[in-house]
Amino acid sequence: MGKNNLIQLMKEKAAGVGTIVHEISCVSEAIKYAVDLNRKKKLKILTCPGLDQKDRDSLQDLCKSSGMNLLKEPLRNHAYLIDTSLTWVDYGIAETGSLMLASDSEDIRMATMLAKIHVAMLPIAKIRLNTEQIEAELDEILKNNSPSYTAFITGPSRTADIERVLAIGVHGPVELHLLLIKEMKS
């Protein structure tokens, strides 16, 4: 499958399960996106575990100037507070619109499980067609003798436990945003 078709499929399938997808050009755009989104939703508190210092600093600055709060890790101490989390994800699985995220770090887990909104950044080059195509990478993680916690995330949290009516955002994030970043190399 050609690169463009793969991106197209990823977008289609992710949108199909309720993920809000955008293509953007760089990380600073993602940072702006997260803050804008937070503002639009009248939310205040962000987290960004796993981002490198430079990006974290620019998010911090933007938060400050926008009257928002960027939480410091460990997040366990502020578990009730998280509104929006901005994190990287490791791979995209186009066939199902899923994101693979190595979440060995507790902070990454807290951020992506407790937030109302999860904004995930994925370099376009890391989109794979299906689970077969990430099997080797995942297996390598699992066969390593150290502990690991790896997630496939597909859309926001959902349930149909009452009268089989679909409801979004039962325990995990109510919204999942996927920002596909063009310029990054894999």
Place this chain on the structure above:
Amino acid sequence: MIKTAQDMKSYKKQIQQALADSFLRSALDEFNTVYRENRPNVYKDIDFNSLRDAIAENKDSLIPFLEILFEEFKSNAQKAGAIVHRARDARQANEIIARIAKENKVKKIIKSKSMTAEETFLNTHLEKQGFIVTETDLGEWIIQLKKEGPSHMVMPAIHLSRYQVGELFEKQTDLKFDSENIDKLVKVARHELRPKFLEADMGISGANFAIADSGTLGLVTNEGNMRLTTTLPRVHVALVGFDKLLADLGSALRILKLLPRNATGQAITSYVTWIKGANQSLNTLSGKKIMHVVFLDNGRLSLSKDSVFSTSLRCIRCGACANVCPIYSKVGGHKYGHVYIGAIGLILTLFFHGKDNDRAIVKNCINCQACKEVCPVAIDLPHLIKKTYARVIKEDGKTPVKNLILSKLMKNRKLFHFALRAAYLAQQPLSRGKSMIRHLPFFMDKNHGFRSLPVIAKTPLRDIWQSLGPELKNPSLKIALFAGCAIDFIYPGQGEDLLKLMKKANIQVDFPMDQTCCGLPAMMSAQEKTAKELAIQNIQAFEAKPYDYILTLCASCASHLTHNYKKIFKEDKESGQKIKLFTDKIIDFSSFMDKVYTFPQTHENIETKVSYHAPCHLCRGLHVTNEPRALIQKAGYTYVPAKDEEVCCGFGGSYSIDFPEISSEILKKKLDNVEASGADILVTDCPGCVMQLSGGMDKRQSPIKVIHLVELLAQKK
């Protein structure tokens, strides 16, 4: 708590209650329809059958080695800091988990959904020990508040309406809710349960996969509560059945392609999580979680060595066998299983929860094959249900009298046929010369009055056969008729019509006189020995001449002769070839007319509208679906499709006598659908279905005629 009926009398009472619950009835009926209608769409991108077979084969190759896989899992998981236990039975599993809790000074426990924990009644055990346990899966939380067991393996609270849920939540929170708004109810759970996650000392989960070569657990979920359960508390305990062990990641990923699709119609669930070892936790001194995995045997290891039942360990708990079951859709979860629900529940209950809990429910299967068709791991569920029934009877040490009489009678063909002839005489005062009995005599249970009963023919087909002049001079083909009891003794006219058709095409039909009942009723009442004896009698009866085909007008006979005869003689290597010679020749009427007879296309257009009922044993048993519909049209009739054509009519032989209250409900829906189609005639190709459907139509005094396809085709000049 769970109260499964242990005898038929109390089971019948429960069934009546379930049938009277209007929310349950409409919810499950609708679910059954929606699930079936969505299926083609869910599977449009992938090949269900080949994936299913690959998974089944893979699972079968692992089942004999579960203990080896366990050791491998253990060694790999322990390298990453997990502690792995094995529990012989439910009690031991619960004790291990309670001990872990005590050792770690746990007070509050949260749980994500685990059928295995339901199986061991873990909550009850932990609560007795003084722990506070909160279920966090929405459905599980609801039934915990309601103090009930799950009514479905995937949707545990499917039996409750939003209003009932609202009431429960109001009691729990002392707040008022607008129960109409399901979104709001869901948010109540989010709001109420968040603090519980944060306060808990220990989280208990199940797992969908235990991958041996890396020591990883795989969990497939939607709500996000499992992720919180396995992350927030200090301690994580996973309770996992031995049957969840897989060799490698590839096997798990393959199952992952079918499990969510089959369970909830999703290509993948919101979360699939791979957990290995003791992950980081900033809640402990060591910085690592306290991670335990408890493997539950509880009969699984002995099942893995059982030549008949080992395939039941393939089950991946998708719940689909309940979704499509016509009985489940009528009586619902709690009456269709003990802890495990649906077809697989009727089987596993015996092994996990004992014969007393299975005694009544295991009888409640009409053998419609719907579950088998959707099972993503190709378990022959209807067959195993009957095998389970036989085992319950054996363990109980007493065969129900009804089954015994049936068995005795059938074994002796002459006696059996004598009894059928005697029945003709006994019916005379009731039928008053008509072909059906509409009003039952006062001494019969009124539940049976939902359909008119057919009358036994005055002269069975076998007695008039020679007088019909079946011999032809130079026939193009020689076939034999396997009549089956219904054609022989109730509808000999259908046999006459067949002969008429065949003569037209210069096909000679023989009626071997030593043939007897196919044996399906014996199998249904778990009389395996009798079923085998009847099979031998029939095979011998047809051995005399080298027929090109053995044709039958009865879909149930056809399917039984084709599939079950092989199963009956599975162990018996010597007769293998002989059986195959016999079963290979069996052909159902529609296939014969379409493929061998090549029934000609007429050019006239008959305005009479004909609707079709697909017998379970034809459409699912033999996968014959297009032929009968094509034949109706070739004969020039206007075929009008009805809704749910392939859903069971509710007959099921003795099922409709054992469970008339359910049979009549299934029949009612069927007839409503046919009436809505605007048909003048309802055609089917099984005399059993004709009996049920025409009995029902007659009772409601509907003008729609019900006939066998052979009658429709024979009407042509």
